[in-house]
Amino acid sequence: MNQAATISAAVPADVKAEAAAVAAAHGMSLAGLVRELVARVAAREAETLAWLDEARR
Structure with a gap:
């Protein structure tokens, strides 16, 4: 699968x-x-996680 x-x-x-x-x-x-975002999420960077949570609301 591709x-x-x-x-x-x-x-x-x-x-x-x-x-x-x-x-x-x-x-x-x-x-x-994409790699940078994935790395930040994987590192549980607070600012990035807060930004993602806000975007979901």
Whole structure:
């Protein structure tokens, strides 16, 4: 199974475009942005977790 295609297909185009713009603004690739976010969540960084919780409300 190609997980990258499955994940990519599940993300709406406007969300991908916004994420790509954020990544570009920080001088990183979209993959780099995703890795950074995953690392911060895995480290249970309080600021990132609070931001994610707020976004869910």
